[in-house]
Amino acid sequence: MKGTSIFIYVFVMWILIIAGGGLLVSLIAPISIDGFGSMNQVIISILKAVIAILLVVVWIFVMSKIKNWIFQKHISN
Numbered sequence: 001m002k003g004t005s006i007f008i009y010v011f012v013m014w015i016l017i018i019a020g021g022g023l024l025v026s027l028i029a030p031i032s033i034d035g036f037g038s039m040n041q042v043i044i045s046i047l048k049a050v051i052a053i054l055l056v057v058v059w060i061f062v063m064s065k066i067k068n069w070i071f072q073k074h075i076s077n
Contacts, residue, residue, distance in 0.1 A: 005070045012066055016059050024052060 028051050036043050 005074055009063075009067060009070055013063060016062065020055055020059055023055065028052065 028048055031044065031048060033040060033044050033047070
């Protein structure tokens with residue numbers, strides 16, 4: 001079990017990367033807002049950037065929790 005914990009961590013990390021990319025491409029990219037005139041593209045870009053940054057923060061939080069859980073379990077054994 002000692003060697004498999006790091007593989008589980010890396011596997012979960014890649015799953016989150018692929019899922020995050022899929023979310024960004026399929027759900028976030030098609031967002032469009034009308035009614036702001038010439039500022040539509042700027043507002044849409046800012047909104048998409050904020051969503052992407054929040055997604056990265058959530059992924060870092062999840063990976064930190066998984067890392068702490070794996071290594072705490074590894075230390076206790």
